[in-house]
Each structure stands twice: as structure tokens, then as C-alpha cells.
Amino acid sequence: MTATVLDGKATKNAIFDELTPRVAALAARGIVPGLGTVLVGDDPGSHWYVKAKHSDSAKVGINSIRRDLPADVSQEKLEAVVEELNADPACHGYIVQLPLPGHLNTGRILDRIDPDKDADGLAPVSLGRLVLGETGPLPCTPWGIVELLRRHEVPIAGARVTVVGRGVTVGRTLGLLLTRRSENATVTLCHTGTRDLAAEVARADIVIAAAGVPGLITPEMVRPGAAVLDVGVSRVDGAIAGDVAPGVEEVAGFVSPNPGGVGPMTRAMLVSNVVQAAERAS
Numbered sequence: 001m002t003a004t005v006l007d008g009k010a011t012k013n014a015i016f017d018e019l020t021p022r023v024a025a026l027a028a029r030g031i032v033p034g035l036g037t038v039l040v041g042d043d044p045g046s047h048w049y050v051k052a053k054h055s056d057s058a059k060v061g062i063n064s065i066r067r068d069l070p071a072d073v074s075q076e077k078l079e080a081v082v083e084e085l086n087a088d089p090a091c092h093g094y095i096v097q098l099p100l101p102g103h104l105n106t107g108r109i110l111d112r113i114d115p116d117k118d119a120d121g122l123a124p125v126s127l128g129r130l131v132l133g134e135t136g137p138l139p140c141t142p143w144g145i146v147e148l149l150r151r152h153e154v155p156i157a158g159a160r161v162t163v164v165g166r167g168v169t170v171g172r173t174l175g176l177l178l179t180r181r182s183e184n185a186t187v188t189l190c191h192t193g194t195r196d197l198a199a200e201v202a203r204a205d206i207v208i209a210a211a212g213v214p215g216l217i218t219p220e221m222v223r224p225g226a227a228v229l230d231v232g233v234s235r236v237d238g239a240i241a242g243d244v245a246p247g248v249e250e251v252a253g254f255v256s257p258n259p260g261g262v263g264p265m266t267r268a269m270l271v272s273n274v275v276q277a278a279e280r281a282s
């Protein structure tokens with residue numbers, strides 16, 4: 001038996017089909033949602049990602065606002081661009097593409113993003129709202145993971161979930177989402193200090209691999225029938241290498257492909273955050 005594929009591309013398209021009429025309803029009232037991107041430098045991966053966001057925006061009928069800055073941009077100039085987007089009524093949500101070059105203070109930039117325009121859901125106020133259970137933008141990758149599971153009817157309530165990786169963009173915030181009453185999962189957060197990773201993975205109904213270690217999750221670790229989602233993005237000889245080793249699909253009940261799984265879902269939820277921000281502002 002081979003696992004059911006959690007198809008992130010198809011699910012993204014389904015979400016876009018739901019967002020398009022909401023965007024049309026806003027447009028009928030004279031509001032065109034706007035998504036802004038701020039890109040510093042010329043990392044090819046970051047360029048691809050920003051370009052993908054602008055084409056996603058066009059697909060659902062939202063405007064995109066693009067600010068590309070040179071790699072040696074000053075802190076002051078970048079902060080001025082952030083303030084400009086905060087003040088721009090045509091921009092309902094935006095992201096500052098990460099990572100920023102080392103001479104820039106990322107924390108001070110994220111602090112300046114108007115919390116109501118935080119399309120990533122990763123600014124300090126958004127993280128605080130998530131901890132407090134208040135409404136606001138949700139972090140796109142964790143939210144995308146939850147939607148990918150829900151829309152494939154993978155049971156979440158009461159499930160044992162093992163998350164591997166404690167980064168803010170995925171692991172740490174995913175634990176916050178999955179332990180809300182509306183999700184009701186039991187979450188174990190593993191990291192490099194975890195004593196017996198194999199044992200933590202073995203008892204999970206759902207495994208989320210977000211460590212950035214190619215092939216970390218092997219078939220022997222996985223409980224038969226479990227859902228295994230691969231969030232790892234490493235490059236090995238130029239190709240994307242995930243955290244999930246080949247052969248896991250022979251044991252698991254559900255697997256997310258990589259590419260084609262969680263990546264497209266992250267983009268879908270970013271657009272969703274912008275549409276929600278425009279609805280809230282209207």
C-alpha cells in the first residue's frame with residue numbers, strides 16, 4: 001500500500017477558487033486588495049518566491065506592490081520603505097522577504113510592520129495574538145499545514161503530532177496552532193536536543209518534518225498509516241531535498257510531496273491573509 005498524496009498544488013488552487021469571489025465582492029465595493037513584497041538583494045531562491053507571490057496575486061485578482069532593494073541597502077532606507085507600505089492605503093498586507101543580509105537588524109524591521117498589514121503572521125504582535133488566542137493573521141506555513149490536513153480529512157482532534165524543528169516560521173508556531181481548542185491535537189516539539197527522535201516519531205499519528213536535515217525521517221521510524229508532511233528545504237546538488245527519506249510513502253497513510261506539498265500551501269495562506277486584511281479594513 002502506498003500513501004495518499006497530500007497535494008498542495010491542487011489544494012492551493014481550491015483555496016484560490018474560494019478567495020476569487022471574495023476578492024470580486026470587495027472589488028464591487030471599490031476595494032482591490034493589495035499585496036506588497038519587500039525584497040533585499042539578489043538571492044535566486046528569494047527572487048523566485050517573490051515572483052511566485054505576484055503571479056498568485058494576479059490569479060485571484062489582487063494588486064501587487066513590489067519593492068526591490070539592493071543588497072547593501074541601509075537600515076534607515078529599508079525602514080522608510082516599511083513605513084511607506086504602512087501608510088499606503090492600497091497595500092492591505094505585505095511581507096519583507098527573509099532572510100535579510102547580515103548588516104540589517106531583522107527584529108527592528110519586523111517590529112515596524114503594522115500588525116494589521118502583517119501578511120506573514122510572523123511580526124511580534126501577530127505572534128502575541130496567536131499565543132493569546134486573539135484573531136489576526138496566522139503564520140502562513142503552519143496554517144497551510146493545518147488546511148492541507150483538514151482538506152484531506154486527516155483527523156487532527158486528539159491526534160498525537162510530532163513536530164521536528166523549533167524555528168519560528170514553522171515548528172514553534174505550528175505547536176501553537178495545533179493545540180488551540182479548534183484543532184485539539186497533542187503536540188510534541190522535537191529539536192536537536194531531543195534524546196530519542198525515532199521514539200517520538202514512532203508514536204505520532206502526524207509527523208511534521210521541518211528541521212532542514214535531508215532524509216532525517218526514515219521509513220523505519222514511521223508508524224504505519226501515519227501522515228508525514230515534509231517541510232524541509234535543503235539543496236543537494238541543486239535539487240530540493242526534503243527532510244523525509246524515500247520509502248516513507250510505503251509505510252505512511254498520507255504524505256505531502258516536496259516540492260508540491262506545503263510550499264504551495266504557504267503561498268495560498270499568504271494570499272488568504274491579505275484578503276482577510278482587506279475585508280477587515282473595509
Ligand SMILES: Nc1nc(=O)c2c([nH]1)NC[C@@H]1CN(c3ccc(C(=O)N[C@@H](CCC(=O)O)C(=O)O)cc3)C=[N+]21
Pocket residue numbers: 049095096097098099120140240258259260261262263264265266267
Ligand atoms: N517573509 C518571508 N515569508 C516567507 O513565507 C518566506 C520567506 N520570507 N523567506 C523564504 C521562505 C521560503 N518560502 C517558500 C514558500 C513556498 C515555496 C514553494 O511554493 N515551493 C514550490 C516549488 C519550489 C521549487 O521547485 O523551487 C513547492 O514546494 O512546490 C517555497 C519557499 C517562504 N518563505
